Amino acid sequence: MSGINYSEKIPNNVNLSSDRTLQRALEHWQPNYLQWWQDMGPEASQELDVYLRTAVSVDPSGWAHFDYVKMPDYRWGIFLAPQDGDRKIHFGEHLGEAAWQDAPGEHRANLRRIIVTQGDTEPASVEQQRHLGLTAPSLYDLRNLFQVNVEEGRHLWAMVYLLHRYFGRDGREEADALLQRHSGSEDSPRILGAFNEKTPDWLAFYMFTYFTDRDGKFQLSALSESAFDPLARTTKFMLTEEAHHMFVGESGVSRVLQRTAQVMNELKTTDPEAIRKAGVIDLPTIQRYLNFHYSVTIDLFGADQSSNAAIFYSAGLKGRHEEGKRTDDHLLKNDTYPILEVHNGELREIQVPMLNALNEVLRDDYIRDSVAGVNRWNKVLEKAGIDFRLTVPHKAFNRRIGTLSGIRVSPDGTVLTEEQWNANVDKWLPTEEDRAYVASLMGRVVEPGKFANWIAPPPMGINRQPIDFEYVRFN
Amino acid sequence: MTTATTVMKQHLIDPEICIRCNTCEETCPIDAITHDSNNYVVDASICNDCMACVPPCPTGAIDNWIQVVSDNAYSIEEQFTWDELPEPQEAPEGAEVVEAKAPAAPTASEAQEQEGDQDLENKPFTAAGASIPPWSAAHPYTNLYTHKNPVTATVVGNYRVTDSDTDSDIHHIVLDMGDTPMPLLEGQSIAIFPAGEDENGRSYHARQYSIASPRDGERPGYNNLSITVKRVVEDHDGKPVKGVCSNYLCDLQKNDSVKLIGPYGNSFLMPNLPDSNLVMICTGTGAAPMRAMTEHCRRLNKEGKYRGKLMLFFGARSERELPYFGPLMNLPKDFIDINLALSRQADRPKKYVQDVIRERASDVLALINDSKTCIYVCGLKGMEEGVLAALKDIVTESGKKWEDVHAQLKTQGRLHFETY
Numbered sequence: 078m079s080g081i082n083y084s085e086k087i088p089n090n091v092n093l094s095s096d097r098t099l100q101r102a103l104e105h106w107q108p109n110y111l112q113w114w115q116d117m118g119p120e121a122s123q124e125l126d127v128y129l130r131t132a133v134s135v136d137p138s139g140w141a142h143f144d145y146v147k148m149p150d151y152r153w154g155i156f157l158a159p160q161d162g163d164r165k166i167h168f169g170e171h172l173g174e175a176a177w178q179d180a181p182g183e184h185r186a187n188l189r190r191i192i193v194t195q196g197d198t199e200p201a202s203v204e205q206q207r208h209l210g211l212t213a214p215s216l217y218d219l220r221n222l223f224q225v226n227v228e229e230g231r232h233l234w235a236m237v238y239l240l241h242r243y244f245g246r247d248g249r250e251e252a253d254a255l256l257q258r259h260s261g262s263e264d265s266p267r268i269l270g271a272f273n274e275k276t277p278d279w280l281a282f283y284m285f286t287y288f289t290d291r292d293g294k295f296q297l298s299a300l301s302e303s304a305f306d307p308l309a310r311t312t313k314f315m316l317t318e319e320a321h322h323m324f325v326g327e328s329g330v331s332r333v334l335q336r337t338a339q340v341m342n343e344l345k346t347t348d349p350e351a352i353r354k355a356g357v358i359d360l361p362t363i364q365r366y367l368n369f370h371y372s373v374t375i376d377l378f379g380a381d382q383s384s385n386a387a388i389f390y391s392a393g394l395k396g397r398h399e400e401g402k403r404t405d406d407h408l409l410k411n412d413t414y415p416i417l418e419v420h421n422g423e424l425r426e427i428q429v430p431m432l433n434a435l436n437e438v439l440r441d442d443y444i445r446d447s448v449a450g451v452n453r454w455n456k457v458l459e460k461a462g463i464d465f466r467l468t469v470p471h472k473a474f475n476r477r478i479g480t481l482s483g484i485r486v487s488p489d490g491t492v493l494t495e496e497q498w499n500a501n502v503d504k505w506l507p508t509e510e511d512r513a514y515v516a517s518l519m520g521r522v523v524e525p526g527k528f529a530n531w532i533a534p535p536p537m538g539i540n541r542q543p544i545d546f547e548y549v550r551f552n
Numbered sequence: 553m554t555t556a557t558t559v560m561k562q563h564l565i566d567p568e569i570c571i572r573c574n575t576c577e578e579t580c581p582i583d584a585i586t587h588d589s590n591n592y593v594v595d596a597s598i599c600n601d602c603m604a605c606v607p608p609c610p611t612g613a614i615d616n617w618i619q620v621v622s623d624n625a626y627s628i629e630e631q632f633t634w635d636e637l638p639e640p641q642e643a644p645e646g647a648e649v650v651e652a653k654a655p656a657a658p659t660a661s662e663a664q665e666q667e668g669d670q671d672l673e674n675k676p677f678t679a680a681g682a683s684i685p686p687w688s689a690a691h692p693y694t695n696l697y698t699h700k701n702p703v704t705a706t707v708v709g710n711y712r713v714t715d716s717d718t719d720s721d722i723h724h725i726v727l728d729m730g731d732t733p734m735p736l737l738e739g740q741s742i743a744i745f746p747a748g749e750d751e752n753g754r755s756y757h758a759r760q761y762s763i764a765s766p767r768d769g770e771r772p773g774y775n776n777l778s779i780t781v782k783r784v785v786e787d788h789d790g791k792p793v794k795g796v797c798s799n800y801l802c803d804l805q806k807n808d809s810v811k812l813i814g815p816y817g818n819s820f821l822m823p824n825l826p827d828s829n830l831v832m833i834c835t836g837t838g839a840a841p842m843r844a845m846t847e848h849c850r851r852l853n854k855e856g857k858y859r860g861k862l863m864l865f866f867g868a869r870s871e872r873e874l875p876y877f878g879p880l881m882n883l884p885k886d887f888i889d890i891n892l893a894l895s896r897q898a899d900r901p902k903k904y905v906q907d908v909i910r911e912r913a914s915d916v917l918a919l920i921n922d923s924k925t926c927i928y929v930c931g932l933k934g935m936e937e938g939v940l941a942a943l944k945d946i947v948t949e950s951g952k953k954w955e956d957v958h959a960q961l962k963t964q965g966r967l968h969f970e971t972y
């Protein structure tokens with residue numbers, strides 16, 4: 078087990094106690110963090126005992142300890158994956174050189190910006206989800222929500238550590254600002270659009286954790302390749318926690334589908350109205366939620382062509398997903414990549430220099446990963462003998478960022494006029510009425526082993542506990 | 553004669569639950585896990601069932617061990633095509649079941665560990681303390697031997713450690729493991745199957761006993777261990793009963809064999825640093841793990857490798873009912889600070905461990921405030937209440953909030969209970 082200092086206020090494996098300045102800076106930041114958690118974190122939850130998984134070290138036996146914890150007492154530690162003594166930069170202009178243990182002067186500003194952008198998403202999602210605890214469909218789900226929340230909190234800590242440790246005064250100011258911006262705030266919103274959207278209901282939460290936290294996975298994965306070793310090691314460990322968030326999303330939607338299919342089979346109907354009357358979520362509504370979250374999330378990868386992405390890659394700041402497993406030259410100077418553009422009212426692919434298309438490369442990796450999971454959802458319907466299949470909409474559907482933002486495209490990829498779009502948008506994106514219906518199903522279920530009517534119980538509990546385990550205790 | 557067919561448990565990932573997050577592949581130390589665009593799979597020819605991948609998996613999909621006939625293990629190519637897990641394969645007649653591949657590494661939690669042993673006789677109370685070990689603790693092996701593959705040990709010593717004229721009959725029993733690997737740490741326990749059957753003709757459940765010997769054996773360098781067993785002649789309410797396993801054990805003769813399983817316990821473990829302090833609080837046979845820890849420190853001390861403080865609170869009715877009283881009193885005062893709490897001494901007021909803890913409040917407090925101190929409580933169920941109350945008083949009087957200190961001791965793996 079690496080040297081975690083349990084005697085300090087801030088659990089860590091970075092030998093914090095040997096760096097007084099850093100420790101003081103973080104101790105100064107911590108109360109503000111706790112205040113933020115109090116003000117903006119999960120509502121009405123401070124006193125609950127939650128069966129949480131806490132990392133106490135980064136090795137397999139140490140990072141999944143389960144116990145009842147009050148969330149403000151959660152060990153928001155600083156954990157970096159173990160250092161590999163002679164790690165080499167494996168892409169970009171510095172290929173083959175030793176990885177940096179410090180932020181090189183010429184890349185400081187860019188690295189800081191990358192870290193701040195990543196850091197900003199972590200508290201944002203906690204803010205977006207702060208009301209959800211009041212309408213959890215079961216204790217099991219409530220616990221999963223809180224687990225996601227505390228881990229987002231820990232990821233914020235991880236980024237704040239990097240800012241404090243490697244970016245001096247600017248870093249400290251950025252770390253403070255992370256607690257001052259708020260999701261959806263008029264004056265100081267979160268940096269990225271999707272993180273200012275609301276997560277009003279649990280279907281939205283599952284879609285968010287499935288789609289948007291998966292964006293987190295791919296961004297972290299690209300950062301875990303970074304030449305800046307502390308960033309690589311930090312994000313590597315964050316990835317292990319991120320997996321749980323995607324699990325919550327994937328299994329959440331899966332259970333909603335399972336319950337809907339069950340009711341459809343019982344009532345022998347496919348009529349959305351009849352299905353709604355039975356108190357479960359009809360499949361077209363689920364498809365519309367999917368369309369929304371998917372399209373909003375793929376915007377997070379940024380513009381299709383980006384000179385920043387090229388700079389970040391060439392400089393070795395941010396790699397591709399699974400950079401180490403790819404067999405090209407890792408310089409990409411002579412490569413091209415297809416992106417979409419509109420030509421004569423139609424979508425077509427054009428080849429652009431790969432370096433400028435790296436956002437698109439990551440987006441496409443993400444899309445493959447998401448689609449595979451949607452197919453697993455379809456297996457649930459298939460098994461239940463239901464004909465309906467969920468699909469992900471076309472990449473150009475409902476985009477707000479990049480070349481595609483100016484056009485209207487249907488889920489099947491047909492370019493539309495504004496009129497055609499307006500006439501059909503209610504079929505494709507959740508309407509006010511859909512949202513109101515889903516909201517009407519939300520009510521808190523707190524009896525162990527009981528689940529709201531619109532969702533099936535999970536196949537197994539957390540940490541092999543039974544489904545009716547008291548995952549959250551209301552004192 | 554034909555060669556015996558064996559059936560084994562193959563490590564498989566449930567494709568219906570797995571979310572393809574890659575955590576397991578990242579975690580496996582020997583690259584036994586791989587994936588294609590469809591599934592994540594475990595290569596049976598590589599996986600050694602070390603369990604490292606199990607706690608990090610967010611879904612539990614990885615925790616599947618399905619019976620297969622050993623010549624018929626599923627290849628990774630087959631697994632890539634699966635949509636769901638197969639049913640266990642039928643064992644052919646006369647097949648030998650090898651459960652050789654039992655989890656060897658510490659698993660994520662006590663709950664997980666106990667799951668496989670639902671039919672152990674009773675569960676210790678541990679909840680008031682930490683569910684994690686001190687950070688420096690050595691890694692324990694758990695569940696090496698289970699109901700399906702128990703092992704046999706030989707009795708090489710059995711003698712009484714309480715005075716013969718007292719009601720309390722406590723035995724020190726030494727078991728030799730022969731060639732069977734049984735790596736143990738102080739604070740762990742094993743479970744023993746009493747011989748015979750219950751009134752319904754079923755074998756008795758196994759009973760747990762704390763290990764009383766240190767990690768290098770009762771006799772250093774030998775593959776043996778000791779336990780401390782109290783003969784049960786009345787139940788908790790004082791009604792006369794003949795305890796099944798304790799009487800069986802206390803009556804064993806040299807060279808008898810004993811069937812056992814384990815080891816158990818992955819949190820009631822001692823810190824592994826030369827300057828850590830131990831506060832040990834016990835009654836009766838709760839002395840067993842304390843003896844193990846003390847003896848380990850004593851052996852280290854002899855080689856100049858231990859510099860911490862040991863403080864012991866030991867409760868019994870009288871000195872003569874204290875197991876190991878003689879050897880205990882021979883330990884140097886500057887090595888261990890012994891505090892006896894005797895509840896039946898002529899002309900003296902009754903004293904329980906919590907009373908003596910209060911008498912030593914300032915020393916106990918200093919140790920609690922020292923992050924290098926771990927506290928262990930072991931003995932009969934119910935004793936934890938008095939001990940907790942005493943600790944609470946001491947901390948509160950010092951102006952701190954007990955709830956905070958208690959929570960901290962727990963999250964730091966510094967306070968442990970095991971009462972039964």
Ligand SMILES: Cc1cc2nc3c(=O)[nH]c(=O)nc-3n(C[C@H](O)[C@H](O)[C@H](O)COP(=O)(O)OP(=O)(O)OC[C@H]3O[C@@H](n4cnc5c(N)ncnc54)[C@H](O)[C@@H]3O)c2cc1C
Pocket residue numbers: 673674675676741759760761762763779780781782783784786787788793794795796797798799837838840970971972
């Ligand atoms: C983690 C753990 C560690 C343990 N370590 C030790 C140890 O180091 N040494 C040791 O001697 N025991 C230890 N025990 C207790 C041990 O497992 C048995 O419970 C004990 O030996 C009695 O078993 P039995 O078969 O003789 O009694 P049983 O036949 O199971 O019980 C007979 C009756 O006696 C009652 N009874 C059970 N135990 C006691 C008792 N101790 N005092 C009074 N009444 C009792 C039962 O409730 C029942 O009514 C431990 C238990 C646990 C869970």
Ligand code: SF4
Pocket residue numbers: 563579580581582583584585594598599600601602603604605606
């Ligand atoms: S049990 Fe160990 S060897 Fe087997 S797949 Fe898991 S981590 Fe790898």
Ligand code: SF4
Pocket residue numbers: 320565569570571572573574575576577592608609610611612613614
């Ligand atoms: S860690 Fe678990 S959920 Fe993730 S890929 Fe492995 S088996 Fe699947």
